[in-house]
Amino acid sequence: MDKKLAYRTNYCKDQSLKRKLIQFAETTFGIPLLQWDRMGMWDPKFRPFSFFDNNKIVSNICTYEVNVVIAGKKKKAAIISTVMTDPAYRHQGLVRDLFEKVHSWCETRYDLCYLFANKTVQKFYQPFGYRMVHEHQFVIKPGDTSKKTGIRKLDMTNKSDLSFLKMMIRQRDILSNKCTVLNDRLSLFHLLIEFKKNIYYIQELDVILVYVVRKGRLTVIDIYGRDIPAFEKIEPYLCRHKISKIVLAFSPDRLKVKGRGQFVPSTASTKCFVRGDFAIVRHKFMFPYTSCA
Numbered sequence: 501m502d503k504k505l506a507y508r509t510n511y512c513k514d515q516s517l518k519r520k521l522i523q524f525a526e527t528t529f530g531i532p533l534l535q536w537d538r539m540g541m542w543d544p545k546f547r548p549f550s551f552f553d554n555n556k557i558v559s560n561i562c563t564y565e566v567n568v569v570i571a572g573k574k575k576k577a578a579i580i581s582t583v584m585t586d587p588a589y590r591h592q593g594l595v596r597d598l599f600e601k602v603h604s605w606c607e608t609r610y611d612l613c614y615l616f617a618n619k620t621v622q623k624f625y626q627p628f629g630y631r632m633v634h635e636h637q638f639v640i641k642p643g644d645t646s647k648k649t650g651i652r653k654l655d656m657t658n659k660s661d662l663s664f665l666k667m668m669i670r671q672r673d674i675l676s677n678k679c680t681v682l683n684d685r686l687s688l689f690h691l692l693i694e695f696k697k698n699i700y701y702i703q704e705l706d707v708i709l710v711y712v713v714r715k716g717r718l719t720v721i722d723i724y725g726r727d728i729p730a731f732e733k734i735e736p737y738l739c740r741h742k743i744s745k746i747v748l749a750f751s752p753d754r755l756k757v758k759g760r761g762q763f764v765p766s767t768a769s770t771k772c773f774v775r776g777d778f779a780i781v782r783h784k785f786m787f788p789y790t791s792c793a
Contacts, residue, residue, distance in 0.1 A: 505551040505558065505594075509601070512548065516555075521548050524557045528584050536689055543685040546793075548582075549598050549605075551589075559585040559594035561602050564793045565610070569680040571779045577681075578606050579793040580615035599628045603775075612776030616792050619771045630773040636784040640731070640746040640761035648736035650704055656696040665691070665699065668708050668724040675723060676751035678780055681791030687722070690790040695721055702737055705729050709737070710790075716744040722790050723755075730756040749789040 512518040518537075525531040536542060545565040550557050563578040580602070585594050606613055617625065622632050654661040669687050674680040691699060691710060698721070700709045707725035711718055718738055731752070738746065748757075763784040772787060 505553055505589075507549075507551055507601070509549045509605075510547050511550075512542070512544070512546070518542075520552075520555060520557050521550070521560070521562075524560060524584075525562075525582050529582060531582065532693055535693060539692065541685050541688055541692075543683075545683070545685075547605075549602050551594055551598070553589070557586075558589040559598060561595070561598045562793075563602060563606065563613070564683070564686065566681050566683040566686065566791065568612075568682070569674060569677060570612075570777075571783075572677045573779075575611040575777065576609065577776075578602075578610045578613045579686075579791070580613050581793045583615070583617075596628075603629070610776070612774060612778050614772060614774045614778075614787070616770040616772055618769065622771070622773070625773050629775045631775070633772050633774050633778065635766040635768070635772055635786045636763040637766050637786050638748040638752050638757060638761055639764050640735075640748070640757065642739055642743055642746060643732075643735065643760075645732075645736050645739055647739045648704075649740075651700050651702050651709075651737045651740075653697075654699045654701055654708070656692060656699065664701075665708060665724075668726075671726050672724045673726055673728045673754075675728060675755065675788075676753050676785075678753050678783060679751040679785040679787060681788050683791070686793060687790045690721075690792075700737075702734070705733060707734070709734065711738070713741050713743065716742065717747060718743045718745070719747045719749055721749050722788060728754055731760065732756070749786065751785045751788075 522533040525533045547563045549561045551559040560582055561580060562582045563580060566577050566579060568575050568577045583595060654665060656662055669684050695710050698710055698712050707723055709723055710721040718741055766786060
């Protein structure tokens with residue numbers, strides 16, 4: 501195809517171009533960016549790199565800036581997302597050209613880039629400097645503990661509950677020194693769209709838990725608190741459910757869970773690919789579920 505394409509980046513202040521990106525992301529990946537935008541949660545740290553044919557996006561990569569703690573060190577990272585080329589425009593090297601632009605932008609700004617994708621595309625990302633790293637989730641068998649009441653489901657249609665959640669996210673202590681990702685709006689994206697009916701507050705511990713229960717398995721998505729208690733203090737509030745296992749969807753080293761369970765390979769359908777300074781690859785870890793973009 502000889503037609504010259506227009507390259508654009510960081511264009512979301514232009515509402516017409518922003519709508520093109522939203523439509524592209526929702527049509528191609530099912531990502532509900534329109535809902536995110538209507539909630540007033542659009543984040544300028546979400547940066548598109550796109551080729552346009554007239555006003556149509558035909559190839560795209562987005563970066564999303566986050567703060568991370570990796571192996572005890574604070575770093576800046578870019579999450580890579582929405583990597584796609586329209587079928588009619590493939591085999592022209594468009595993604596290769598976009599990755600060159602993305603990495604040129606990231607090189608002096610971030611310590612690492614990471615993305616989540618199906619394992620089958622591992623060979624696709626390798627030429628761009630990405631390597632697959634293996635995540636492990638921590639699984640706990642519920643102990644013999646007395647059940648506790650005093651846990652309340654938060655109502656995300658209630659302004660007071662919503663404001664409280666936002667405050668707790670801003671003021672949160674980290675759950676892990678191994679692998680933590682911090683971005684308030686990205687957390688809210690997951691909580692308000694995917695988990696809005698799964699958010700609970702324990703007043704005695706002053707923590708918010710996000711968890712889901714399916715077929716006897718309770719998965720803790722995230723925990724927000726200004727001081728993080730040991731897991732043994734949280735567990736009695738979870739045992740009101742009939743469960744055979746508890747899965748933590750993040751690295752839990754600050755929850756004092758040593759001796760309570762074991763790490764097992766993640767069962768997620770997507771795998772993590774990393775480019776840059778990522779010193780934790782020899783240790784068992786998991787990127788928080790709420791850090792996916």
